[in-house]
Amino acid sequence: MSEQAGNSRRAASGEPMPDGGPAGNREPARTGARAADGDPGGSKGDPFLYVVVCAAGVASGVGALIDAALRRDWEVGVFATPVAMDGFFDTADVEARTGRPIRSAWRRPGEPRPFPAPDAVVVAPATFNTVNKWAAGLADTLAVATLCEACGLGVPVGVLPCVSDALASHPAYRASLDRLRGMGVRFGDPYEGGSAAGGDRRFHWERALDLLERH
16 A cells, blocks of 8 residues: 555544545555454454445456455455346355455444455446446445545555446546546556457456556
């Protein structure tokens, strides 16, 4: 995590993330990435990554991203848009991998915060709808609200879009990318998350983590 992001989070200690709550300084990353003592909100000191999953067909492979993050000594908490929760990925498998519940709905008053505040956020796959709402500040879901606030707190955010060429040509989408980049959001290869070189259009999940390591 960058020093700037850490300072932003500390300065914002009175402004909790939608479901995260403020977190104090963490020790350097250590091995393992499961919640301590079975407490969903606990942390063993490893940096905490929010993974935001949107409703695209490739979302079924999000386990690859989670496994890669765990290998890099991240703890992981998953947010999903309500539509993504409706069969776009195996929710039980994701919860088993992370050891934490998936967050999609807002907490009710009095409910505990299940995740600590993030050290970084990854959005993969990021859809046309989510990118545009995020850029416009339309926080009508927990997932988008979390993204909006992450930018305000200076938390590093990496994005792998999954948007068709036709939708990606829309002026509103291009404007949204420009706005989010201006806010410091880091985007991977456009459209389908893969490189166009050699016709390779696979979704390269681990590149989302690479984006967070840029200086």
